[in-house]
Each structure stands twice: as structure tokens, then as C-alpha cells.
Amino acid sequence: MKILFVLLGPTGVGKTALSIHIARHIGCPVISADSRQIYKEMTVGTAAPAESLRATVPHYFIATHSVTDYYSASLFEEEALSLIIHLHKTHDHLLLCGGSMLYIDAVCKGIDEMPTVTQEIRDTLWKQYGETGLESLLEELQKSDPDHYETVDRKNHRRVIHALEICRMTGKPYSSFCIRKIKTRPFKIFKIGLTRDRPALFDRINSRVDEMINNGFVEEARHLYPMRRLNALNTLGYKELFAHFNHTYTLPEAVEKIKRSTRIYARKQISWFGRDPEINWFNPDNKDDIIAYIDKVRCDSE
Numbered sequence: 001m002k003i004l005f006v007l008l009g010p011t012g013v014g015k016t017a018l019s020i021h022i023a024r025h026i027g028c029p030v031i032s033a034d035s036r037q038i039y040k041e042m043t044v045g046t047a048a049p050a051e052s053l054r055a056t057v058p059h060y061f062i063a064t065h066s067v068t069d070y071y072s073a074s075l076f077e078e079e080a081l082s083l084i085i086h087l088h089k090t091h092d093h094l095l096l097c098g099g100s101m102l103y104i105d106a107v108c109k110g111i112d113e114m115p116t117v118t119q120e121i122r123d124t125l126w127k128q129y130g131e132t133g134l135e136s137l138l139e140e141l142q143k144s145d146p147d148h149y150e151t152v153d154r155k156n157h158r159r160v161i162h163a164l165e166i167c168r169m170t171g172k173p174y175s176s177f178c179i180r181k182i183k184t185r186p187f188k189i190f191k192i193g194l195t196r197d198r199p200a201l202f203d204r205i206n207s208r209v210d211e212m213i214n215n216g217f218v219e220e221a222r223h224l225y226p227m228r229r230l231n232a233l234n235t236l237g238y239k240e241l242f243a244h245f246n247h248t249y250t251l252p253e254a255v256e257k258i259k260r261s262t263r264i265y266a267r268k269q270i271s272w273f274g275r276d277p278e279i280n281w282f283n284p285d286n287k288d289d290i291i292a293y294i295d296k297v298r299c300d301s302e
Contacts, residue, residue, distance in 0.1 A: 004094050004095075004187050004189050005022070005190050005191075005192060005294060006108060006192065007098075007194070008192070009269070010201065010266035011262060012205040012208050012262070013196055013266075014194060014204070014285075015097055015194060016049050016053070020053055020056065020057050021291075022291070022294065024056075026091075029094070030049075031061060031083065031087075032096075033080070033097065033099075033103040033104050034098040034100050037061070038065050038076075039065055039066065041066065041223070041224055042067065042224070042232070042238070043063055044212055045217050045220055045221060061079075067227060068230065068232075069232075073102040073103055074106065074111055074113060076103050077110060080103075084107070107185075114166055114177055115170050117169045118169065125161050126231075134160065137157070140164060144167040145163060145173035147175045148163055148173065158231070190294075191278050192293070193273055193282070194282060202263050202266075212237075221238050221241035222241075224238065236261040237258050237261070239261075241254055
């Protein structure tokens with residue numbers, strides 16, 4: 001039986017170190033499901049696995065694309081599935097690791113196929129957002145797709161813009177493409193969720209942000225500042241440092257805001273993953289229990 005183990009959990013919980021331990025135990029590579037670690041210019045601010053770790057265990061989808069490349073969860077679904085099927089020819093058991101909810105769902109459940117949007121439409125909408133703000137976009141979405149307007153997070157400009165991209169590209173409502181049918185996969189999926197008490201998790205997040213700053217996060221963000229309007233850079237950590245460069249925050253204020261934004265994002269991940277009954281939860285410090293679970297699954301599948 002071909003198996004895909006999925007190691008998931010909130011940011012900062014300890015997925016990277018454990019993924020290396022599991023991959024060595026199974027004898028397989030690590031397939032990353034992180035929507036930002038995929039970009040080669042963002043290794044510090046995304047806490048991507050160090051090259052020394054990647055040298056010990058092969059990794060896929062780490063630092064493989066540029067921030068100037070268009071990428072999406074649907075592209076990840078296509079590329080990751082192709083890779084998994086290819087690797088299953090030589091590995092019965094594989095490991096997918098990450099915290100990007102949509103990327104994990106893309107592999108495990110599949111996502112609705114959306115039409116490809118031209119760069120011209122995307123640029124026009126982002127320009128409109130920059131010039132007139134979110135309100136005008138919401139008005140257009142309400143007219144173009146009233147059903148989606150009622151359910152979309154109206155404070156999340158990225159989701160509003162994405163829906164309008166599809167509306168403008170096709171002349172049809174974005175909601176008409178949302179079938180939400182779970183796709184079948186030619187392998188079994190077993191999900192391993194990592195969890196910690198929130199005070200411990202938040203302490204780890206705060207410490208990790210300090211470590212990223214010490215490792216050159218500010219310099220990395222400064223180098224990317226001229227490209228700050230790219231969608232890949234519209235992400236936590238970079239946004240706060242870009243605001244610092246604009247003299248909106250002092251550096252200590254920006255660092256504190258990064259910590260707060262990261263803690264908020266972790267809570268969203270916890271809520272999202274908490275709705276999935278297929279996840280088997282473990283504290284990442286209990287490595288023996290996790291390995292025992294994996295070995296039982298592998299034994300039962302033989």
C-alpha cells in the first residue's frame with residue numbers, strides 16, 4: 001500500500017526538526033507544504049530549513065521558485081501530486097510537511113480548478129486596491145457575485161481580489177467554480193498533527209522571530225522592499241518590516257507586531273486544523289509515540 005504521512009500544525013510548533021527525524025526513520029524525502037518557503041528569496045523570514053538540514057534529507061518545494069513567479073495552491077496540487085506519484089515508485093511511504101492550510105488540503109482533498117488569470121487583470125486589480133482601497137472592490141464583488149460576497153472575509157483584501165480576478169477573467173461568478181468535491185487519491189493519507197499548550201507555543205513563536213531578526217531577516221526584507229507589491233511578499237513579517245522601512249514603525253515596534261501577527265496566524269491554523277477529524281494529535285516532544293504510530297500504520301498496511 002502506498003502511504004502519504006502528513007505532518008502538520010501551527011507555525012513554530014516544531015514541524016521542521018520532527019520532519020527530519022521522521023524522514024530518516026522512514027527513509028524518504030520531505031515534501032514541503034509551505035506556501036512561502038517555496039520562494040528562494042524568503043528563506044530567513046519563513047524559517048525555511050537550513051541548507052545543512054536539506055543536505056541530510058532531500059527536500060522538495062523549498063526555495064524552488066522566485067517571488068516574481070506566479071504560484072498558487074492549484075499549481076501546488078498539480079506539481080505535488082505528480083511528484084508523489086513519481087516518488088511512490090521507489091518509496092512506499094512518503095512525508096508531506098507544512099502548515100499552509102490550503103496547500104495541505106490541495107494534496108489531501110483537492111481544490112476547485114480555477115481558470116488561469118492574466119497578469120494584466122491581476123495588476124489592474126492590485127492597482128485599484130492601492131488607489132481606492134477595499135471598498136470599491138467589495139462593491140464590484142457584490143454586483144458580480146452576491147453569493148460569494150455574503151461568505152467571503154470582507155476584511156481580507158487578497159481573497160476579495162482573487163474572487164474578482166476570476167469574475168473579470170471569465171465573466172462568471174467566482175462561486176460558480178467552487179464545487180468543493182473531495183477528490184480521490186491513489187494512496188492512503190495519514191495525518192499527524194502537532195500541538196503544544198498555547199503559552200509554550202507563543203513563547204516559541206516569539207523566540208523564533210528574535211532568532212530570524214538575528215539571522216538577517218531585516219536585511220533580507222530590505223533587499224525585497226522594491227518588490228513589496230508582489231503577491232508573494234504580502235505576508236506576515238515582511239509587511240511589518242516594509243512598514244518599518246516606510247517609517248511607520250520603529251524596528252522594535254515592527255518586531256513586536258511580527259510576533260503578534262504570527263501568534264494570530266497560529267490561532268487561525270489551530271482552528272482550521274481542529275475541524276479535521278482525520279488528524280491524530282501529538283506533542284512534538286513525544287517523538288517515540290509519533291514513531292510508534294507511524295510504525296503501526298506501516299505494519300498494518302503490509
